[in-house]
Structures are given as structure tokens and as C-alpha cells.
Amino acid sequence: MTVLNKIYGGAGCGKTHHLMQELEKLINAGTDVRSIAMMTLTRAARREFIARAVVMSGNDEKELRWFGTMHQITWRLLDLDYKENAVTAKRKKAFFESYEDEPSGKLPNIVKINEIRRNCMEENTKEGLLQTQRETGLEFVYRNRNGRFEYIDLDEIIEFGGAWEEFLNIEGLYDFTRMIEVAHSAVCGGDVEPPFSQMMVDEFQDFSPLQHALYVALSEHMENVWICGDDRQVIYRFAGASPAFLIDDPVTPGHEYILPRTWRYGKNILENSLKYVRGLKIQKERDIEPAEHEGRVYSLRGNDWIEFLHRDGTTSAYLVRTNSQVPAIIAELDAQGIVYGLLGKSNSQVETLLRNYNTVAALERGDSVLVDDIRALIQNLPVTAEMVDAQTTIDGVQHVKKAQLLKRGIKTRIDDPTYLLSTTQDFFTGEEFADAFLAGWSWGDINLLNYIKGMNEFIREKGVRFPEPFDMEIHHYVGTIHKFKGNEADNVFLFRQMPYPISDRVLFDERARDDERRCFYVGATRARHNLYEIDDYFFDYFGNVVPSVAEIL
Numbered sequence: 001m002t003v004l005n006k007i008y009g010g011a012g013c014g015k016t017h018h019l020m021q022e023l024e025k026l027i028n029a030g031t032d033v034r035s036i037a038m039m040t041l042t043r044a045a046r047r048e049f050i051a052r053a054v055v056m057s058g059n060d061e062k063e064l065r066w067f068g069t070m071h072q073i074t075w076r077l078l079d080l081d082y083k084e085n086a087v088t089a090k091r092k093k094a095f096f097e098s099y100e101d102e103p104s105g106k107l108p109n110i111v112k113i114n115e116i117r118r119n120c121m122e123e124n125t126k127e128g129l130l131q132t133q134r135e136t137g138l139e140f141v142y143r144n145r146n147g148r149f150e151y152i153d154l155d156e157i158i159e160f161g162g163a164w165e166e167f168l169n170i171e172g173l174y175d176f177t178r179m180i181e182v183a184h185s186a187v188c189g190g191d192v193e194p195p196f197s198q199m200m201v202d203e204f205q206d207f208s209p210l211q212h213a214l215y216v217a218l219s220e221h222m223e224n225v226w227i228c229g230d231d232r233q234v235i236y237r238f239a240g241a242s243p244a245f246l247i248d249d250p251v252t253p254g255h256e257y258i259l260p261r262t263w264r265y266g267k268n269i270l271e272n273s274l275k276y277v278r279g280l281k282i283q284k285e286r287d288i289e290p291a292e293h294e295g296r297v298y299s300l301r302g303n304d305w306i307e308f309l310h311r312d313g314t315t316s317a318y319l320v321r322t323n324s325q326v327p328a329i330i331a332e333l334d335a336q337g338i339v340y341g342l343l344g345k346s347n348s349q350v351e352t353l354l355r356n357y358n359t360v361a362a363l364e365r366g367d368s369v370l371v372d373d374i375r376a377l378i379q380n381l382p383v384t385a386e387m388v389d390a391q392t393t394i395d396g397v398q399h400v401k402k403a404q405l406l407k408r409g410i411k412t413r414i415d416d417p418t419y420l421l422s423t424t425q426d427f428f429t430g431e432e433f434a435d436a437f438l439a440g441w442s443w444g445d446i447n448l449l450n451y452i453k454g455m456n457e458f459i460r461e462k463g464v465r466f467p468e469p470f471d472m473e474i475h476h477y478v479g480t481i482h483k484f485k486g487n488e489a490d491n492v493f494l495f496r497q498m499p500y501p502i503s504d505r506v507l508f509d510e511r512a513r514d515d516e517r518r519c520f521y522v523g524a525t526r527a528r529h530n531l532y533e534i535d536d537y538f539f540d541y542f543g544n545v546v547p548s549v550a551e552i553l
Contacts, residue, residue, distance in 0.1 A: 002219050002220065002222050002223065002225055003223070003224050003225070003254035003255075004219075004225050004255075005022070005225065005226040005254050005255045005257070006226075006227055006246075006254075006255070007022075007227065007257045007259065008230065008256070008258045008286065009228070009229075009230055009258070009259035010230055010232065010259070010525070011230065011233065011262065011273070011521075011526075012263055012264025012265060012291075012488065013230075013259040013261060013262050014259060014263055015202070015228045015230065015259065016045065016048070016202060018228070019200055019202055019228045020049065020052050022200065022226050023036070023038065023049070023052065023053060023056070024052075026224075027056045027057050031198060033053055033059050033063065033064060034059070034063055034066075035197050035198060036053075036067075036196060036198045036199075036200070037194070037198070037199045037200070038053070038064075038066065038067040038068075038200045038202075039068070039069070039070055039073060039201045039202065040067075040202045041069065041202060041203035041206055042069065042486070043068075043069060044372070045203075046068050046069060047370070049067055049202075050067050061426060070180065070214070071179055074179040074180055077183055077194070078174075078179065078182060078183055078186070078192070080179070084172065085173060087168070087173045091171070091173060095163075095167050098163075105142055106142045106152060107160075109140075109141070109152060110152060110156060111160070113129070113138065113152070113157050114160055114161040115177055116138055116240065117129060117157075117161065118177045118181065118210065119208040119210045119211070119239060119240050120132045120208065120209050120210070121209050121210050121213060124162055125158065126154050129158070135237075135240060136237055136238050136239065137237060137505070137509065137512055137515065139501075140154065177210065180210050180211060180214050183214055184210065184213050184214045187214070187217040187218060187221075188217050193221065196222075197221070197223045198222065198223060198224050198225075199219065199224075199225050199226070200225075200226040200227075200228075201226065201227045202229075203229060203486075204228060204229035205229035205230055205231055205234045205243060205245070205246045206236050207245055208236075209240045209242075210240070212245050224254070227246070229246045231243035231246050231283050231284050232280070233485065233518065233521070233522050234518055235485065235515065235518050235519045235522055236482075237515050238515075243282045244282055246284075247283075247284055258284075258286050260288065260289055261288065261289040261290075261291070262288055262289070262525075263291050264291060264488055264525070264527075264528055265290065265293075265295050265525065265527055265529075266290045266293045266294040266295040267290040267295075268294050268297050269290075269296075269297060269524070269531050270288060272297045272524060273521055273524040273525045276520045276521035276524060277517055277521045279517070280518070281510070281511075281514055282514075293529065295528070295529050295530065295531070296529070296531070298530070298531070298532045299533055299535075300532055300533065301535050301536040301537075302537055303537070305537070306332065306336065308491070308530075308532060309333075309336055310336075314489075314491055314529075315475045315477075315489040315490050315491070316475065316477070316489055316491040316493065317476075317477045317478075317487070317489040317491070317492050317493070318333070318340075318477070318478045318493045319480065319484055319493065319494050319495065319523045320480055320495045321481065321495070321496075321497065321499065321502065321519070322480060324499060325495060325497070326342070326478060326480070328538060329478050329495070330478055333478065338476050339475075340474070340476040340477060340478050341474045341476070341477050342479055343477050343478060343480065343484055344479055344480075353454055353455070353458055354470060354473070355373065355376055356376075356377055356448075356452050356455070357452075357455060357458065357459075358373075358469055358470060359373045360377070360448045360467070361466060361467035361469060361470070362469070363429070363430040364430070364467035366429070366430065368428065368429055369427060370426065371425055371426055371427065371428060374433055374437070378437060429443075430443030430444075481520070482519070484523070484526055488526050488528055489526060489528065490529045490530065491527065491531075491532070492523070492524075492526045492530070492531050494523045494524055494533050494534065495537060496534065496548045497536075497537065497538045497546040497549075498546070498547060498548070499538070499540070500540070502516070503546075503547050506553070507552065513552075516549060516553060535550070536548070
């Protein structure tokens with residue numbers, strides 16, 4: 001019989017740290033680390049668990065085969081091959097050519113709706129789509145050429161879903177969702193026997209119904225299962241996540257832990273955050289003790305927040321409800337001369353340049369580089385690849401032919417992003433980077449320094465001697481609450497206005513109101529020391545003040 005160990009913890013209560021302690025107990029008790037599956041939400045969390053397990057067990061990181069995201073674990077569980085099974089951009093393009101999309105952008109929305117339906121485990125029928133809508137609040141709309149929303153015919157969505165599924169089956173290809181669909185069927189049908197007997201799951205509250213179903217199927221083969229999460233931080237209902245998965249988990253109960261204290265913020269921020277989750281229809285009632293430092297909460301309106309911008313030596317996050325609100329914030333930060341990074345994109349010019357510099361410098365020094373830094377380097381290079389042909393070396397000599405070859409080599413790997421996902425390596429040397437991503441090149445022949453836009457100018461301005469490491473110096477981040485989930489900052493500027501159609505929807509939908517309560521709870525619990533809650537800053541197309549969450553909820 002499987003023993004379930006359930007760990008509840010509020011924001012900043014140390015859920016991941018507690019899971020690491022459970023991992024340490026397991027290893028110290030003599031459990032072979034190769035029989036443990038550690039399922040994380042992000043690759044960054046995977047690296048953290050691997051580093052800890054290597055120290056605790058003495059095993060090589062290559063032996064920690066079952067430490068990874070659900071997609072990484074599923075890829076290995078099914079023993080898939082990249083060249084044969086990956087849905088690459090090139091293969092997608094061949095399929096999508098039969099779906100000519102008008103400039104309205106309808107097709108991307110159809111793709112998204114189909115993906116969410118599959119993750120909700122609903123049939124590709126009108127009834128299945130409508131049930132998906134009821135469960136997630138998903139709207140079957142797209143923005144037309146005039147900027148207005150129009151409804152998508154359900155038959156169009158169904159036709160696309162059937163064609164996509166047929167394409168994957170005929171070609172033997174796997175997108176992220178099909179990996180889990182097939183693994184779930186294989187485990188339930190006895191075709192795949194999990195090669196591990198202990199399973200730990202981080203950020204359990206964010207699972208979709210399909211991910212949860214695979215977890216349940218795997219759990220039936222386990223001796224022990226640990227799940228860790230916070231039902232108050234379920235902010236992905238639009239993808240099928242539900243607090244009920246954590247609270248009402250069907251696996252046989254063993255032990256339940258409620259982490260009693262937050263280490264992130266003090267009494268003032270804690271008490272303020274609880275106003276957002278009072279009255280939630282589904283939640284685990286529990287008390288949380290604050291950290292020792294009190295922290296402060298400021299209620300601001302309009303432009304008042306600008307006077308609090310310059311706090312030297314501290315980190316700040318500027319959080320909004322939707323991406324449409326981001327441009328107004330970055331325009332103000334630009335006006336104030338503040339250097340910032342964009343959450344979820346890492347595409348601010350300064351941040352990209354600093355990160356690429358440090359990656360290339362590490363490779364030049366002969367250091368090992370994290371695969372995520374390699375991934376970021378390659379994914380950011382399309383921006384600079386346009387400048388490659390005109391780039392010069394420090395001595396002014398153009399290398400046009402080499403630049404063109406390099407550009408083609410980079411583009412080849414950009415068209416195959418699944419390789420970056422499926423690689424089991426966590427670190428790359430320069431030689432491995434050249435072999436894996438730039439076929440036919442050796443690292444010594446590449447010298448990316450000369451092909452990254454602004455790199456030589458950057459080196460001269462900063463007065464650094466390449467390849468010395470350089471402090472990233474990014475202390476300010478802008479983006480949505482969803483993209484900052486799991487992070488924290490000394491100062492959080494939380495813009496509490498809810499633009500249409502969100503504000504309109506919550507007036508009529510009780511579950512939508514709970515979604516927004518959880519969302520702003522997450523935003524309000526990111527601050528370590530100062531939380532600034534801002535109203536009356538954004539205006540709609542007609543010059544009216546966008547309503548605040550306080551007015552609506």
C-alpha cells in the first residue's frame with residue numbers, strides 16, 4: 001500500500017526546503033537514490049534538488065535519472081528518441097501550412113484551446129469543449145483586426161484537434177501533452193512499469209487534470225509518495241489546476257505536515273495578504289506565524305509609487321495582472337533611468353547582454369555552463385543574428401563567410417527547441433556546446449564574442465577584461481503576477497487594477513472571483529520587506545480609471 005506524505009505550506013514557508021529534508025532522510029536511511037523520482041515544476045528546481053542529492057548520496061548527477069520536470073521524466077519513461085519523436089518547429093511548420101491563418105491570430109488561440117482541452121482530459125467534441133470552459137473559465141475568442149474580440153466556431157476547434165491528433169499518431173511524434181497522455185495509458189495498462197519506488201512532487205497544486213491522473217497512476221506503484229504545495233496559490237485554473245487535487249488527493253493518506261511559519265515576511269505583510277483569501281470556497285484552513293522582521297505595507301494611488309522607486313542595494317518587482325499593463329510600467333521605469341528585466345522573457349537588452357556575456361566568458365575560461373544558460377544564449381541569438389553579417393572582430397576584420405555559417409548553425413538548433421528540453425545534461429563545456437548545438441564546429445573556431453550585438457562596446461564601456469565574469473546587476477523586474485510566482489523581492493509594487501474582460505467576468509462567476517483572490521494573494525506574498533499596493537494608475541480606452549480588485553471583490 002502506498003503511503004502518502006502531504007506537506008502544506010503558505011508562501012515563503014519553506015516547502016521546497018522541507019521536501020529536501022525528506023529527501024535527505026530517505027537517502028540517510030539507505031535508499032538507493034536511483035530508485036527515487038523527484039518531480040519538479042521547473043528546471044531550476046530540478047537543478048537545486050540534484051545538487052543537494054549529489055552531496056547527500058555521493059552519486060554522480062547522471063545517476064539521478066528520475067529527477068526532473070514531469071515532461072522530462074515522462075520522456076525517459078517512454079524511452080523516446082529526439083530525432084524520431086520530437087515535435088520540432090520544422091515538423092510543426094509542415095502541418096500548419098494546411099491551416100492558413102488570417103492576420104487576426106485565430107489559429108494560435110485554437111492551438112491553445114485544444115491544448116487546454118487535452119490537459120483537462122475532455123473529449124474532442126462540443127460537449128468536451130463546453131465542459132473545459134466550465135472548469136477553466138476559458139473563452140473561445142480571438143482578437144480581430146480591429147482589436148475586438150470575436151468568438152471562434154466550436155467546429156473549427158474540433159476539426160483542428162482531430163487533425164493534430166491524427167498527425168501526431170501517423171508520424172509517431174510527441175508534443176508535451178501527448179507524452180503525458182501516452183504515459184498515463186501505458187502505466188494504467190501495465191505496459192510501463194515505473195523503475196522507481198519512491199516519488200516526491202514539488203508544487204503539486206499546479207498540476208492539470210492530466211498531470212494529476214499520471215501522478216495517481218504512478219503512485220499506485222510506489223512505496224512512499226511525498227507531495228508538497230499550497231492550495232491558496234492555485235492560479236492556473238485556466239489550465240485546469242484545482243485546489244481540490246491537493247486537499248482531496250485520493251492516494252491513501254499517511255502523514256500530513258502543515259509548515260507553521262513563513263520565513264519571507266513579517267506580521268504586517270502576512271495580515272495584509274490574508275484579506276485576499278478570506279472567503280475562498282476551497283482551502284485548507286491553517287494559521288501561519290510571521291517572520292521576525294515586521295515589514296511594511298503602503299496603500300498608494302496614481303503616481304505616488306514613483307517616489308519609492310530608488311532603494312539602492314535591494315531588489316524590486318513590479319507586478320501587474322495582465323501583460324497589457326506591462327508597457328506603462330516599463331515606460332515609467334525608462335523615464336526614471338532604472339535598469340530592469342522582463343519576467344518570463346529575459347529579453348530586456350541589458351539583461352540579455354549581461355547573461356550572454358557571462359555565458360560566453362565562462363565557456364572561454366573552460367568552465368562548465370548550466371544548460372539553461374546555453375538555452376538562453378541560443379534563444380536570444382535570433383535577435384543578434386540579424387546583425388551577424390555586419391559584425392566585425394576587435395581588429396576590424398570582417399568574417400562574413402564564417403558569420404553566415406554560424407548563423408545557419410544557430411538557426412538549425414533554434415528550429416529544434418525540443419532538443420534543449422529533452423537533453424539530460426545539466427552542464428555543458430565549450431566543446432560539448434559546439435558538438436550539441438553547432439554541428440560541425442569546434443568551440444575554438446566559433447568565438448561568439450564577436451557575433452553578439454553590442455558585446456565589444458559593452459566590454460569597452462564597462463572596462464572589463466574578457467573573459468572575466470561580470471555582475472549581472474539586475475535588481476528590478478517587471479511582469480505579471482503569474483510570471484513571478486515562486487520568486488520574491490525586497491520590494492514589491494503590486495498594481496491591483498483588473499482590466500476588462502477580467503473585471504467583467506468576476507462579477508458573474510464565483511470561481512473567477514476565487515481565481516482573482518488567489519492571484520493577488522500570490523502577488524502580495526512576494527515581498528520580503530516592503531509591499532506597495534497601487535490603485536488608480538491605469539486608464540481604459542475611454543479615459544476611465546480601471547477598477548481595483550478591492551472594488552470588485
